[in-house]
Amino acid sequence: MAAVILSEDLIELGITATKKEDVIKILADKLKAKGLVKEGYYENVVKREEEFPTGLPTVIPVALCHTEAQYVNQSAMAVGTLAQPVEFHEMGTPERNIQAEIIFLLALKDPKDQITYLKKMVTVFKSKETLEKIRDSKSKPELVTFLNQIF
Amino acid sequence: MAKRKLTVLAVCGSGVVSSSMIAQKIEDILSPLGVEAEVIGLLPTSVQGYVERGGIDFVVTTSPIPGEINVPVIKGVALLTGFGEDAVIEEIRKTAQEIIEQE
Numbered sequence: 001m002a003a004v005i006l007s008e009d010l011i012e013l014g015i016t017a018t019k020k021e022d023v024i025k026i027l028a029d030k031l032k033a034k035g036l037v038k039e040g041y042y043e044n045v046v047k048r049e050e051e052f053p054t055g056l057p058t059v060i061p062v063a064l065c066h067t068e069a070q071y072v073n074q075s076a077m078a079v080g081t082l083a084q085p086v087e088f089h090e091m092g093t094p095e096r097n098i099q100a101e102i103i104f105l106l107a108l109k110d111p112k113d114q115i116t117y118l119k120k121m122v123t124v125f126k127s128k129e130t131l132e133k134i135r136d137s138k139s140k141p142e143l144v145t146f147l148n149q150i151f
Numbered sequence: 152m153a154k155r156k157l158t159v160l161a162v163c164g165s166g167v168v169s170s171s172m173i174a175q176k177i178e179d180i181l182s183p184l185g186v187e188a189e190v191i192g193l194l195p196t197s198v199q200g201y202v203e204r205g206g207i208d209f210v211v212t213t214s215p216i217p218g219e220i221n222v223p224v225i226k227g228v229a230l231l232t233g234f235g236e237d238a239v240i241e242e243i244r245k246t247a248q249e250i251i252e253q254e
Contacts, residue, residue, distance in 0.1 A: 048164060048165070051164065052163070052164020052165070052195075052214055054164075054169075056228070056231055056232050057228075057232055057234060058231075058232045058233070058234075059232075059233070059234075064168070064169070066165060066168050067165070068165065090228075091164075091169065091213050091214070091228050091231075092212070092213045092214055092215065092226055092227075092228040093215075093228070094215070106168065108167075108168065111165070111167035111168050111171055112167060112171065112192075114171075115171050115174075115175065118168065118171045118172045119171075119172065119175050121172065122172050122176075122230075122231055125231055125232060125233070126232070126233035
């Protein structure tokens, strides 16, 4: 199974942006800077988020933003925590909103090859303790170590 | 109960990301019933045509699906969040059992 890159330079803690597009931009720029995604990745994540929202009403609400593999060079995940919650529409029920506290921005080259990874993400979503630890993290190296232990 | 194979569509906006997340859950739910599940990931817009061609037992989705779908459609976001998950698991179990018993 191909690895999903998750490193310190793909993490932003305490993002102060208040619009989901701006939050996604901050994280997408990190993927772009490392050459992990192609031109158009950010625009398509935002477009897809409008069409198929990814906000999840988990115990600590999160968003699981992503787009098609064609915009991805190498599988990676950027993670952002927010200074204050940012509104996302809810997956499956777009007329409802959630106040996301953590943003996972996925860039998957071949999601079918990443099923184990995706399954572990579900474990994270369901664990209050894990989500709290991510949300309250004050150190990028610590968060990377913590996340790489999970995945 | 005889060993039976059910074909299930797992549907999400990308056709792969959250549908892959729920696919494993569906297999885990059906396996104790003696049911083998073939789970196919699909985009919402492809569901109607796919179901009309036949052979699909039911659908679990994290996205609204356009059109008329003539097999059971179960909302599956709770399988990702854990909230209301038990009710969804029960709905999947019941739906599978009803399909098997009809045969």
